[in-house]
Every structure is written in C-alpha cells, then in structure tokens.
Amino acid sequence: MSVERRGVIRKVSGPVVVAEGIPDIKLGEVVDVGKERLIGEVVRISEGYFTVQVYESTSGIKPGEPVYATGKLLVAELGPGLMSTIFDGVQRPLEEILKRAGSFIKRGIKVNALPRDKKWYFKPVVSKGKKVEGGDIIGSVKETPLIEHKVMVPPGVRGEVVKIEEGEFTIEEPVAIIKSDSEEIEVKMYHEWPVRVPRPFKxxxxxxxxxxxxxxxxxxxxxxxxxxxxxxxxxxxxxxxxxxxxxxxxxxxxxxxxxxxxxxxxxxxxxxxxxxxxxxxxxxxxxxxxxxxxxxxxxxxxxxxxxxxxxxxxxxxxxxxxxxxxxxxxxxxxxxxxxxxxxxxxxxxxxxxxxxxxxxxxxxxxxxxxxxxxxxxxxxxxxxxxxxxxxxxxxxxxxxxxxxxxxxxxxxxxxxxxxxxxxxxxxxxxxxxxxFSQYAEIVEEWWSKEVSEDFARYRRRALNLLTVASEIEAIASIVGEGALPDDQRLILLTAEIIKEGFLLQTAMEGVDVRCPPLKQYLLLKMMMDFYDKAYMLIKRRVPIDEIAEMPVVFEMMRVKEDERDLEAVKELYKRVMEALSNIAKKYNIPQEALSRGV
Ligand SMILES: Nc1ncnc2c1ncn2[C@@H]1O[C@H](COP(=O)(O)OP(=O)(O)OP(=O)(O)O)[C@@H](O)[C@H]1O
Ligand SMILES: [Mg+2]
CATH class of the missing domain: 3.40.50.300 (P-loop containing nucleotide triphosphate hydrolases)
Structure with a gap:
C-alpha cells in the first residue's frame, strides 16, 4: 500500500479550490476534495499551493477540509457498455446516479462509467501464440444489436498471446494474457485513457x-x-x-x-x-x-x-x-x-x-x-x-x-x-x-462516382445562381420586380424554386425529413435544366409570365414531399421538359434551340 497523499483546503471560490500540503502533486492529477470527496483536477501549482477545478458543486465545502491525491489523471473508461448510455460531464452514468441517489444528484458519488457486473460474450479473433501489439483487435463482443465492439490491445502493450478464451466475461476479468519480454499482462475488455490526450493512430x-x-x-x-x-x-x-x-x-x-x-x-x-x-x-x-x-x-x-x-x-x-x-x-x-x-x-x-x-x-x-x-x-x-x-x-x-x-x-x-x-x-x-465548406471540392469525386458525373457542375451553377439572385433582389427592392428584364426575372424565379423546392426541408416526420444523395441530385438537375431551357425561350422573346405560370413550376417546389419519392421526381422532370417544349412549339422555336448548352 502506498501512503495516503493528503492536503488541506485553504480557499474555496465557486468551482475552484486552493489547497496545500501535497508536495509531489502533479498538474492534471485528479484529487478528491473535502469530506464528501468531490471529484476535482489540479489545474495550477505554485509556491506550495495547488489549485483544483472541482467537478461538483462546492457549496458548503470549507477551508480546513482535506484533499486526497489519487495519482491519476482525468481518464475515461473505455470498453463495452458505453453505447446507449447517458453520462454526466465526468463520465458517470446518469441512470446509475439516479438509482443510488434519487433524483437529486448527491455530491461525491462514485460510480463506475462501465458496469462491473454485466457479462459480455467475448469471441476471440486471434489464437494462442500470436504476436500482438497496441491497437490489434483480439476479439469482439456484441455491445448492442447495432454495434460489434472490437476489443483491442491497449496502446503501448506488446507481446505474445499466451492465453485467450471464448466465453462470458465481465470487463474486470481478463480475456487474454499477453507475455512481453519482462512480464505477463492481463488484457481486459476495458482500459482507461486520459481525456486530454488524443488517442494515437498510425x-x-x-x-x-x-x-x-x-x-x-x-x-x-x-x-x-x-x-x-x-x-x-x-x-x-x-x-x-x-x-x-x-x-x-x-x-x-x-x-x-x-x-x-x-x-x-x-x-x-x-x-x-x-x-x-x-x-x-x-x-x-x-x-x-x-x-x-x-x-x-x-x-x-x-x-x-x-x-x-x-x-x-x-x-x-x-x-x-x-x-x-x-x-x-x-x-x-x-x-x-x-x-x-x-x-x-x-x-x-x-x-x-x-x-x-x-x-x-x-x-x-x-x-x-x-x-x-x-x-x-x-x-x-x-x-x-x-x-x-x-x-x-x-x-x-x-x-x-x-x-x-x-x-x-x-x-x-x-x-x-x-x-x-x-x-x-x-x-x-x-x-x-x-x-462555406472547404470539403466541397474534395468530396466532388465521391459524388461523381456514386451519384453522377455532372453533380459538381450543377452544384456550382446553382450556388452561383443563388448569389446572382440575391444581387438582383437588392435591385428589385428599389425598382420593383416588374421593371427587371425577363432574363433577370427568370433568375429570381429559379432561385425561388430552389429555395422552396430544395433548400427548405422539413424537420417533421415524412418522406422529406431525410433526402438521399441521388434524390438531391435529381431535384437540383431538374431545377437547373429548367433554368437552361427557359433561358433559351426567354432569349427568343417568350414572355417570362408564360413560363412562370406553368403548373409544373409550382410542382417543382412540392415534389420533394411526394410519397412516390424518386419516381415522382423523374416523372416530373419529363413533364417540365415537355411543358417547355410545348411553349417552344407555340412560339415556333426549333426544339434544337432548347437543348443548346448555356
Ligand atoms: N428544421 C426545422 N424545421 C422546422 N422548424 C424548425 C427547424 N429548425 C428549427 N425550427 C424551429 O425553431 C425552433 C428553435 O430551434 P432550436 O431549438 O433548434 O434553436 P437553437 O438555435 O438551438 O436555439 P438556442 O439558441 O435556444 O439553443 C424550434 O423549436 C422549431 O420550432
Ligand atoms: Mg439549442
């Protein structure tokens, strides 16, 4: 047994406590504060005094009460049992605290983050004799129906597996023994990690x-x-x-x-x-x-x-x-x-x-x-x-x-x-x-492969159109929309369709609450292809009202909510194109004029 390292509180100021009397106290060390043993962490050391940030309410704590050093940094317990749990800020499961203390969270309550009595079925994926090191997966447990929890050799441990067993274990029971040059290390399903230190990776x-x-x-x-x-x-x-x-x-x-x-x-x-x-x-x-x-x-x-x-x-x-x-x-x-x-x-x-x-x-x-x-x-x-x-x-x-x-x-x-x-x-x-997003360009390749090659082009043009629309809106607010040329009114109309039909998205249950990438693409393509073709018509003197009054314009703003989902979008796309062709016919505009790129 090591000697108890104990100090005494000199000053209490809200969540901060100043104490003295533990000469070898370390910065970041976790201490138990006061008679109630509240959880705290040393945040400053100077001239024999140390300052502690206390993670629980310090009301009633007085100078003269003891402080106990624990020799540990502020750590998180990592292992099966984290999933589905609600913790407080220092990783105490709220449900456990409530069970023990009633709805009023009692101070100083010590609760393990992970359940100690629960048994998990451990399935090894390596066998005896295997040389392993920190990070290697040695087995797994079904933590929840959704998550297969991989049990890893804790960072820093290295050696040969001399024992590993399939079966039911609590997290305190070793599932494997690893023999290094100097010692045998019991590997359990959990380990601790200091929370202020990033975990290593390759x-x-x-x-x-x-x-x-x-x-x-x-x-x-x-x-x-x-x-x-x-x-x-x-x-x-x-x-x-x-x-x-x-x-x-x-x-x-x-x-x-x-x-x-x-x-x-x-x-x-x-x-x-x-x-x-x-x-x-x-x-x-x-x-x-x-x-x-x-x-x-x-x-x-x-x-x-x-x-x-x-x-x-x-x-x-x-x-x-x-x-x-x-x-x-x-x-x-x-x-x-x-x-x-x-x-x-x-x-x-x-x-x-x-x-x-x-x-x-x-x-x-x-x-x-x-x-x-x-x-x-x-x-x-x-x-x-x-x-x-x-x-x-x-x-x-x-x-x-x-x-x-x-x-x-x-x-x-x-x-x-x-x-x-x-x-x-x-x-x-x-x-x-x-x-803004600096990731937009780097994920373009994913969209191009998984959704469509021309996604990025549509995205950029739509964003551009929205920017131009906001400039036109500023002018329109002075001169009135009626005074704008038709091509600018078409930009405003398309921006309206994009805002209503694309950017607006309900948070309520229903088909539109989540929109998969393909549907996002098809909606945007429909709106931008509409713009391109309508632009050609406008250039050939078709009045904007003729276009704005097409029933499909309104439908473009609503189709995202259609229960038929992708089918509805694809079907509407055809009808939008047809409606524009019909206007072209009416004004004797050759169909090829419509498909020319803008
Ligand atoms: N996507 C959405 N769809 C519909 N309504 C929304 C949506 N987002 C927010 N709201 C409405 O706005 C209200 C406030 O939203 P929320 O609580 O998310 O705001 P907040 O920015 O987190 O506010 P606070 O600053 O108070 O934290 C919600 O109650 C809801 O009525
Ligand atoms: Mg909020």
Missing part, C-alpha cells in the same frame, strides 16, 4: 468521403467530409439544436456521440426523453443503440461542462480506433467556452477578449483537431473517422465575437444560421450566402 488519411446527413442544404452545398470539422453558429432559436438532431438521426455515421453542453435543463430533458425514442433510419433500430450521450445542463457545475467535451471526444476516438465512422456533436461549444471563462476568472487569470482567457483559441483548436480520418493503430488494417460538429451560440446572433471567430479558424465548414431566415420560417435556416 497515420492521418486524406478526407475524401462525405458524411451524408440527409439534409440537402448541407450535403449538396456545404458538405462535411468524414473526419472533418464543422461549426453551426446561429443566434437564439435559429435552429442549431434541431439541425444537429437531424444530423444525428439521419447521417450515415456508424456511431453518434452527442454532447449536450450547458443548454437549459428543460431542453436537455426533452432531449433525454426524446432521444431514446428515435429510430435509426438505416437499421430501424433505436438510435440510442449506436449512440453515447453526455448531458450537462446549465445548472450542473461549470467545470464538469469544461470536462464533458474531452470525455466525449475521447470516447468518440475509441470507437474511431475500432474502425468506425463516428460523428461527434457538441451543443453548444459557446457554453463550454463560457465555462472556461468562468473558471479562468476564478483563477484570477488575465482576461483577453470579452473576458475569455488567452488560451481560448488553443482550446478550441485542440478540440476540433481531434477530428480526422485515420489509419487505425494495429491489425487488421482499418480506417476510422471522427467528424466533429459544434454549435456556436454568439450572443445577439452577432458572429463577430471571440468564440465564433476563433472556431472559424479551425473548422473546414461553417453552416451559418440566419436569424432573418428563421424569422421567415425558412428552415433549416442555413444562410447560403454566408456558409
């Missing part, structure tokens, strides 16, 4: 595959690559949470880690009751079977909120390492930054911009840099990806503030939500003029 791989979200405005115009990072800034009530929910429900990620960070308690409640009812569209099984949730409401301690981001990203990396495509969602990173600010204030650090500490950009960067598509450590050779999407809630919806500005430096895509669009109930309120 190498980073280029991002080439899009994460398909099923949301047209994102996939087609502002895509995110698997392994990429995106932020979704937006003022109060612009639809950040709804959009991120849709992404977690309808994306093609294998696994979703959802961090509810500092949002209002009632909103979190809704999430906690709603989420377990959601169904995964691909498998028709409950979405929670492929999800981990972290719940950290605004009334929970701010320092746990600070930690929750690291807990989440570490668990996400662990499944990435198994070869999965993981999507991590953080709502909202602004609340996380506010936690940093509050703690920094308590530490008496010099604030820089709007009270935020100087290291805010570094912390934001460290978080988003943990996204990536990688060749995983170990054998068999496999790739995994971690895609990070974070909501940003700029006060007053003004993007010119530190969290938004710094976040934009480290993400590859921004889905900018517009207060104006939300006010007009245009949802998702993604502003097509302000948003």
């Amino acid at each position: 190498k980073r791989l280029p991002l080439i595959v899009p994460l398909i979200t099923g949301q047209r405005v994102l996939d087609t115009f502002f895509p995110i690559a698997k392994g990429g990072a995106a932020c979704i800034p937006g003022g109060f009530g612009t639809g950040k949470t709804v959009t991120l929910h849709k992404v977690s429900m309808y994306s093609d990620a294998d696994i979703v880690v959802y961090i509810g960070c500092g949002e209002r308690g009632n909103e979190m409640c809704e999430l906690l009751t709603e989420f377990p009812r959601l169904i995964d569209h691909r498998t028709k099984r409950p979405l929670i079977e492929k999800s981990i949730m972290i719940a950290n409401t605004s009334n929970m301690p701010v320092s746990a909120r600070e930690a929750s981001i690291y807990m989440g990203v570490t668990m996400a990396e662990y499944y990435r390492d198994q070869g999965y495509d993981v999507a991590l969602i953080a709502d909202s990173t602004s609340r996380w930054a506010e936690a940093l600010r509050e703690i920094s204030g308590r530490l008496g650090e010099m604030p820089v911009e709007r009270g935020f500490p100087a290291y805010l950009p570094d912390r934001i960067a460290e978080f988003y840099e943990r996204a990536g598509r990688v060749e995983c450590l170990g054998r068999p050779k496999r790739t995994g990806s971690l895609t990070i999407m974070g909501a940003v809630s700029p006060p007053g919806g003004d993007f010119n503030e530190p969290v938004t500005i710094h976040t934009l430096r480290f993400v590859g895509a921004m889905w900018a939500l517009s207060t104006d669009l939300a006010y007009r109930r245009h949802f998702p309120a993604v502003d097509w003029l302000k948003s």
